[in-house]
Amino acid sequence: MKRYSIPIFCFALLPMLSGLGFSQASPRGLAKLTLDGHTISVDYGRPILKGATVEQAMKRPLEPGDGFWRLGANSSTTFKSSTSLKFGDTTVPAGTYSLYAQRQSDDSWKLVFNKQVGQWGTSHDPSKDFAFIPFHERKTSNSVQELTIRLERRGNGGVFLVHWGDMELTAHFAVA
DSSP: OHHHHHHHHHHHHHHHHHHTTOOOOOOEEEEEEEETTEEEEEEEEOOBOTTOOHHHHTTSOOOTTOEEEOSSSSBOEEEEESSOEEETTEEEOSEEEEEEEEEOTTSOEEEEEESOOSSBTTOOOGGGEEEEEEEEEEEEEEEEEEEEEEEEEETTEEEEEEEEEEEEEEEEEEEO
């Protein structure tokens, strides 16, 4: 009987710890696309607005030039591609990267590819940033509570799409 007392005690503490802010992590999401026989995927945490605005959920205002958003929750958002991709004039080589978004001083957004992977999402090392892709923002009429990232086929290429609240960010790409 003694050997069960510690696990049972710990299990009984879980509801109390949850009330102190030790809640479960955000659920994970996976966006995946096969393009010309090559696999592209994004693994990300899916924070939920729970009635808050995007700025409130990020726990800071989205001021232009304000730094980096980890583009998800918990561990860093991971982008994998089995082929090089062309985003406008920028080529992203095949590989695995962490993704961030950065709001620029002119109120525009950039999708940031970072060579550091496997870290907690807020542990951003700017010295490992290597590609900054223009993100196009638009406001949508339908608001989503849970952050959603999609990879969709468009013409001969695809689109990287982020939707949260009424904000939608997109970047088009093609196989290089």
